[in-house]
Amino acid sequence: MTTNMAASCSLVCCEEERDSDKAVIVRFSNGSVKNANNLDFTMYKNADESNPRKKSRRIVVAESDRLSYVGNNFGAGSLKCNNLCKYYVGVLNKQTMQMEVHSAQLFNMQPVVPGEATETATAQDTTQTYRDKLDSLIEAFGTSKQKRALSSRRMNQVGSDTLQQAVAKAASTVIEQKGLEVLQQEVAESQEDLGLHLPPCTADADEPENVYLFDDLLTQVEFEALEEAGSKMAALTSEELQKMREDGGCLSVMKLLENVPTVGEARDKTVRCAFYLSLLLKLARQRSINRKFGQEEGCPRIIQNKLFRTFTVETFNNGRVQNMVSSSMRVKIAAFSLALMLHMGHMTADLTLLHRDLGVTEARMIEIAKSMGLTLIKVARGKAAEAGQHGEHRQAALVLPLVKYDQFMERRKRKKMH
Structure with missing residues (x-):
């Protein structure tokens, strides 16, 4: 210029x-x-x-x-x-x-370059049409038995082609509705290994707090971003907590807020983690979520991005990208929530409250706890009633060394032939 x-x-x-x-x-x-x-x-x-x-x-x-x-x-x-x-x-x-x-x-x-693709196609057609040439000879010079066999084979081929087209159309419809990523995720879940969805583990750590590091659950930057949301949690009165309980609030979060320390860093850490835990438990009960998730609760953008990136899978439906919470992602949410509750409860967590909040079965929750190497504790009815809990409760504790559970495969007994 x-x-x-x-x-x-x-x-x-x-x-x-x-x-x-x-x-x-x-x-x-x-x-x-x-x-x-x-x-x-x-x-x-x-x-x-x-x-x-x-x-x-x-x-x-x-x-x-x-x-x-x-x-x-x-x-x-x-x-x-x-x-x-x-x-x-x-x-x-x-x-x-x-x-x-x-x-x-x-x-x-x-x-x-013209002609290159044509020559390749001609060579392939020569190999592929050998059967057609043979069938033409049978039609012209074959015996009656050979012609009947040819007619039968062609009828079967038509039926097979029709079936393949129907299967391909059905598969295409399923892929369009669910998305390829979700289908691959569901196939992976059928051969699911719980170890793939657990938090990073240091099994030979010298202290229980170092087995599942808190920084692997919430980084320092993410923890600082929860300051304002944690302050709102800390400001809740006993009447507001009672109303949350009556409205069906998360039992695990209620227990943390009812036993929150009065002052100091422990109080600040508890209320921030209680807010983050409430988001995890809410996410676990969703099927598909949009970009407004957590905005009503005042979720910071960095935490929202972490939840989408870590605990959802992307798919598309009707031309729109959606974030789905698959079954394996629910397992991952349960494992990370359990690890967070261990840090909040002096390396002990209530599995009964957690599985109710997550909407998973107690057997599934126990399986996750065993995969994390935790020690299972059954709280007696009398002690549970003293703590304000109804029924029999199961707890999990992180005790060193970690427990290694044997996985037994159920074998069906063969019936004897008489």
Whole structure:
């Protein structure tokens, strides 16, 4: 840009543009174009705009008298730099002398040589149509028995093709409704290993507090972000706590708030963790959640992002990305909640209250506690009544060394034949 033009030209930054409105910058893999006017450019977009993973796919075609070039922004031949960097291009309006700055994406144009794909297809067709040629011979010169066998095989083939098409259509419908990630998650859950969903564990730690580190549950930055929310928890009166209990509040959170220390760092830590625990327990009872989760309770943005990133899986439904809480994610929430309660309760947690709050069975909760190497304690009815608890309660304690439980496989007895 010359000095005179710089003096009379101004830059205008355009608003954020969609992928379909971005400027296109192409480069040719086999050389440079001397005269771009001799090329006829066409852009194609994916027809499935409801799919968030396909709606931004584009194909650019450049045709000349001699050769055609094709480039796309997806697949193996696409440029990875589009995901790593943002590109901008300036367009000068000579009437207003304003330079408009647009976002852009790059395409690598590769030549398409006619005949290459045709020869490959012909070679494949020769191999694939051998059966058809043999069937033609049977139709022309075969015996009556061979012709009946051919007719029967073709009828079976039609039935098999129809069944395969029906299965493929049903599978496609399920994938569109649930999303591929959720289906893969459900397959993984059928062969689930609880160890994959437990907090990081240091089994040979010298102190119980160091087995499941508090920093692995809440980092220092996340803990500091809970200051305001914890203050609101600390300000709750006994009447407000009673109302929360009557309204069906989380029993585990109620127990923490009723026994919160009066002053000091222990009080501050307890009320902050009580708020975080209430979010975990609320999340465990959800199926799908939106971006407004936790806003009514005053959840900080950093905590909300942590919950979405750690305890949900992404899928899409009707063209919209959704965050789902799958069965394996509920197990993960239960394990992290249990580890948090251990830190709040001097390395002891009430499994009965926790499994009721999470909405999982007591057997599942005990299985998670065993996987974490905890010692199980059954509280007698008399002591539970003294503590204000109804019925028989199970507790879990972290005692060193950790307990290693044997996993027994149930075997069905074979009936004897008489």
